[in-house]
Amino acid sequence: MSDYNFAYLDEQTKRMIRRAILKGLAVPGYQVPFASREMPMPYGWGTGGVQVSAATLTPEDTFKVIDQGADDTTNAVSIRKFFENTAGVATTEETEKATVIQTRHRIPEAELTEDQILVYQVPIPEPLRFLEPRETETRKMHALEEYGLMHVKLYEDISQHGAISTSYAHPVRVSGRYVMDPSPIPKFDNPKLEMDAIQLFGAGREQRIYAVPPHTKVVSLDFEDYPFEATKADHPCDLCGAEDSYLDELIMDDAGNRMFVCSDTDYCRSRRAAGHEGRLAKEDAA
């Protein structure tokens, strides 16, 4: 244990964040402003998620961090180490064993339980921001439930490309009221937003916290004749053979060879440990 206060942040900051989380849970999908602090990592590295995790963690928790599904990337490793050092919590890479999971841009493949909390790192929390740059206006649009602009954007996608072209951060409507940015998760993950775990979203640079309680109705925006589709690469995983997981595409050489692997490294590892094999599993071992 270090000389820092438990989980780095001082108690008054944690109280401020905790009050924001409670209001966020009471009004699902609404972005609660909070006084985001400077953290010992740059904005864009998950400072919002880190502050929400710091206010949420207890010493008994087991903490997991994923970045695009992977436990072993720089961002995930450094945030995991940060809380090992400042909170002394146990950490894990196994989704089932974690009680608090901080994530950047993915929802784990394994179904989360009532006893788990999922904390998202959010870059731009405002789903209307690229359509209307002024905060005063977007706030009014949320207040008036005026989401026509978003539907026009989705309609223009269809008229230009024949389909809704957002492949990630597909906007959702939470509990029939607020339109929310689910953070840049692939739209493959959108159906998983209705889950048993508590979901908390933290945007450090933009100073917003929002939340989705368990079993909350989360609907991806679409049209009757162009229904929402959760898409993924049409391949099985080349390492574990999974047909149902979200895949990353890797270029293997200059000759155009490529492989598809699960983006959720823990899901892929546990499937391979259970004996599942994909097309290139043997080569990988060699």
Place this chain on the structure above:
Amino acid sequence: MTAQAQFSGGFDNAPVQSSHAFRAAMNVMARPGEIRTLAGAQPPAPLSVAAGTLLLTLCDPDTKVCLAGELDTDAVRRWLTFHTGAPFTDAAQADFVVGAWQALLPIGQYRIGTAEYPDRSATLIVECDGLSAQGAQLSGPGIRDTARLSLPDIPALQANAALYPLGCDFFFTSGATVAALPRSTQISAEV
């Protein structure tokens, strides 16, 4: 009240105890109707353990607190001031209001937030004689199908829910137990 009683009864280990207390508070707010244990502080009577712990976890000089009815005693005021530094205020400006249900009425006098900032609303901590998973039927965010909770006053709470996304949020405390009712919960009378 002796000085000893005024200075004691706080957290021995604030970072750890408040993290446990917040986890309980967050879980009940995220799952309306669920009843959890909430302890850690030993507040002066008549404040319950759960209400006292909740106040120590959430209140500080940035939050205005209103004590309603019998809870507004010198002992409670001095204890809260020493441990949180929270300023006291009247019903119309409070961020947190504590009291028994009858002392809190009418519910319409508290802040319900604004259309642009619905989070700027009061959180009411209602001291109850007991909490049980029976009575009014709850549904909405945080609830799988339906849940039940002993509520003090169904019509007043239904009127609060009808203000959504504005409205107050409620914690119900009794002894060392806590439950919550956010404004997003739909309430129907027992059938």
